[in-house]
Amino acid sequence: MNYEDESRPLLAESQEQGEEEDRSEQDAYLDKVKNGKLYLATFAAVLGPLSFGFVLGYSSPAIPDLQRITDQRLKLSTEEASWFGSVVTIGAGLGGLLGGWIVEKIGRKLSLMFCALPFIFGFTIIIAAQNHWMLYAGRVLTGVASGVTSLVVPLYISEMAHERVRGTMGSSYITGLFLDWRWLAITCSIPPTVMLVFMCFMPETPRYLISQGKRREAEEALRFLRGPNAPTEWECDKIEEAARDEEANFCLADLKDPGVYKPLGVGIMMMLLQQLTGINAIMFYAETIFEQAHFQNGNVATVIVAATQVVFTAIAAVIMDRAGRKVLLILSGIAMCLSEAAFGIYFKLSVKGQTNSSLVSALMGVGDGISGAPQPDLSWLALASMGIFIAGFALGWGPTPWLVMSEIFPTRVRGLGSAACVLTNWTFAFIVTKTFQNLMDLLTSAGTFWMFSVLCALNVIFTIFFVPETKGKTLEEIQAHFKGRRSR
Known part of the structure; x- marks a missing residue:
């Protein structure tokens, strides 16, 4: 009994020393990291939240405009305006379910590239709208894209970034002051288009690559994100060790x-x-x-x-x-x-x-x-x-x-x-x-x-x-x- 009592503080002290060593290794590693390309990849991903920020904010300047227009095919009543504002969230809920599936099947990067398409198609339908149903369809499509984006972007950023720099999002609808509803929709389609182009040159997240057994590609992604001076093998080993603890599929x-x-x-x-x-x-x-x-x-x-x-x-x-x-x-x-x-x-x-x-x-x-x-x-x-x-x-x-x-x-x-x-x-x-x-x-x-x-x-x-x-x-x-x- 006495042996146990005496050994506990020794074990705790040994554990604390081990954690301090791990932390010092981690700090030494992070001191060698260069964040320039990480910020670039984050910027490309954050165009997604910017895009769904435009989607959410679009209805505020667009609804009064659509209620004032003389074209009866497109003019919105109070009830129709309510649906125009809220139907996007139905699409976003579906997008969230879809995003949870595709993010595991095709990865974080391809999921982000995929969600740019309904953004662009949705706003294109709104731009070309001839009746209320086309307006609603465009809003649902941009909602689906928003749902996928709101799931994938945080995952992409958190799995790329190290613990010193995680966390970024933003949205804006400032152009609503100057543009009517149709030109505003054209403007809103720009961020997802830029995101699609930028993401072509960004890496998949190292954690996803490790989970797929692609160690070499994970090291290459880390070298891109952390810079040439960081010993990325060390971080890759840590990710691989954590992945082994999570090998079993969910049940x-x-x-x-x-x-x-x-x-x-x-x-x-x-x-x-x-x-x-x-x-x-x-x-x-x-x-x-x-x-x-x-x-x-x-x-x-x-x-x-x-x-x-x-x-x-x-x-x-x-x-x-x-x-x-x-x-x-x-x-x-x-x-x-x-x-x-x-x-x-x-x-x-x-x-x-x-x-x-x-x-x-x-x-x-x-x-x-x-x-x-x-x-x-x-x-x-x-x-x-x-x-x-x-x-x-x-x-x-x-x-x-x-x-x-x-x-x-x-x-x-x-x-x-x-x-x-x-x-x-x-x-x-x-x-x-x-x-x-x-x-x-x-x-x-x-x-x-x-x-x-x-x-x-x-x-x-x-x-x-x-x-x-x-x-x-x-x-x-x-x-x-x-x-x-x-x-x-």
């Missing part, structure tokens, strides 16, 4: 493994909570929201919000590996919670006949009819609230769930687990987007935003208690965390 019994069901639960809940912030409904209907808020130029306001999204997504990409995932998620959730509460207050103060003398009386009021002329000194609150919400989302809950999804799954369930997460995300995106106007009618504008504010508060609580910090950890160390053991 239902694996759902009893904490290394599978814990990350699956975290990934699905993060995707669910991301959509329950109301982000896609707000992005789809941003211009309409500003019009309802009586902002004088809703188009300009929408573009300002879009620019805010781009800037803060870039900031998130820069600081993600310094600040950590949890910190950004918590700050993001708090910012969204407060901004949506403020937006709800704005709509409540805009009640017809409501004075600005008392916030308490506004909150206790029962009516919610929006006046034709709200207090002009409060118009800034609509734009400020939306800007802070988008900045908060872009800083954390926008890119981080996709990044965490790409980091937490074991290799053997990475495609299936990611597909389940993407399907959850886009299913709830459809539900929230399609029911957004109904919620506004049922709960009033103020009540809808207050509901989303409460859900953002739940995001913060979930992050604190359940989301692991993955900053600075290898994919193998993250998987060891879920299994409740230290990585070797």
